[in-house]
Amino acid sequence: MIRRFSGRTPEGYKAMAAQEPIGRLGKVEEMVSSMLWLCSEGAGFMVGHALVVDSGQTVGISNDNIEQ
Numbered sequence: 001m002i003r004r005f006s007g008r009t010p011e012g013y014k015a016m017a018a019q020e021p022i023g024r025l026g027k028v029e030e031m032v033s034s035m036l037w038l039c040s041e042g043a044g045f046m047v048g049h050a051l052v053v054d055s056g057q058t059v060g061i062s063n064d065n066i067e068q
Contacts, residue, residue, distance in 0.1 A: 020056075021055050022055045026053070026054075030053065
């Protein structure tokens with residue numbers, strides 16, 4: 001999906017990253033680690049929750065509020 005929306009150009013990727021509250025696109029490893037945690041014993045007491053992994057999009061934080 002990122003390839004389609006970015007136009008597969010460096011400028012497109014930069015434009016997409018600029019829209020992210022943390023100022024960069026997420027990494028595959030970051031998505032996978034969240035899923036692996038949900039499948040681990042560490043999440044054994046977690047029931048009925050939607051874990052959102054979206055760099056802050058749903059809480060509306062902005063780049064301006066994050067120290068780089």
